[in-house]
Amino acid sequence: MRIFPVANRILIYFHREGSDFYNLWNLYCKKKKRIRLLVNAKGEKMYTVYIAKYKGDIPDFNITRVISKYMSCTDYDCGIISSPGYMNVRVGTTDEFYDKLAPAFLQSSSTNTRHIEVGIFNGMNGSNHMKGTGNTCREQHEKSIQSHQLNLITLKCKRKIDHRKMLFFMELKDNFNEILSLENYEQFLHTVTVRGVMIGSSNQSLKTYYGGSGGGSADKGEADIFMFVDDEAKNSIMEDPALNESVVISRSLHVPGDSDTDYLKSILLDFLQNSLE
Incomplete structure (x- = not known):
């Protein structure tokens, strides 16, 4: 088993955990009184999946397979905020x-109709004019989102380029019916x-997510991580034969205090503070 510190979190390889180490680590935590295993903590566990793509890989790529597994x-009711890169x-x-991505977003473990809202930021080229339309690239994406049974999160984002994906x-x-902006993001x-x-290097585009219109092989490598809170999704990802040998799953240990969903919300907080106007 290997352990890596990340901010006030510690990541531990979930699929390599051994019972002897677990008992020793638990004893250490009790003595130090400063860190604890999430399995002994109140609340849900956070897992991190490392997702690699290599030049020459054939779709379905791991990143879209992980998203599909998670949503299923x-x-x-799910809100999705996108910082797309290019x-x-x-x-x-x-x-x-969106013909390909919307069905993945709309998957559910329930037979009930799922409510999905999507908001998209400018990324690197969202302010550019899209040829043949009167819209920017971001505006055209918003139109396509709404035409694919997805509801739109309307937002006021900065026009500066942003390479984050x-x-x-x-x-x-709860309902939030306002235009998301720097003035009201805390209420949101x-x-x-x-x-x-x-989070990672993959642009949210047809080429990077699906190999282009023809579903071609990857023209370059990518690396992404997905941090999430859901035991069933973790099991589903681990049990998928196509993913089992190609992704790494780790589990979070953390200092007492905020929950792991609070930790994830702090990432969103930082993003909104620096991306909205």
Whole structure:
């Protein structure tokens, strides 16, 4: 077993955990009275999946498979905030991207219809004009989101370029009917519980997520991590034969205090503070 410190969290390889080490670590925690295993803590565990893509890989790529597995194991009404990096620059590729991604977002462990809301930031090229339309790239993505049975989170984002590639998965606990902005983001945060955050190098585009229109092989490598709070999703990812040998899952240990969903919300807080206007 290997342990890595990350801020006030410690990541431990979940699938390499041994009972002898667990008992010794538990004893150490009790003596030091400063850290504890999440399995002995109140609340849910946070897991981190390391997702790699290599040049020449064939779709389905691991990143879309992990998203699909996660959504199919949950059933909460979900808000998704996207910081896309480089987004699609044509109407056709934008619509085809959501043709593929929207069904993954709409999956659920329940038979009930799932309510999904999606908000998208400018990324690197969202302010650029999309050829053949009167819209920017971001505006065209918003149109496509709404045409794919997804509700739109309307927001006021900065026009400056932003290279971060992030997806936030939020459980919607209460209604928020305003335009999300720097003036009201704190109220917005009171209406959600952040249950997953994807961070990495993958642009949220048809080419990077799905190999382009023809589903071609990857033209370069990528690396992403997905931090999430859900035991069933963790089991589903670990039991998927296509993912079992190609991703690494770790579990979080942390100092007493804030829950792991609070930790994920703090990432969203930082992002909104620096991205909204």
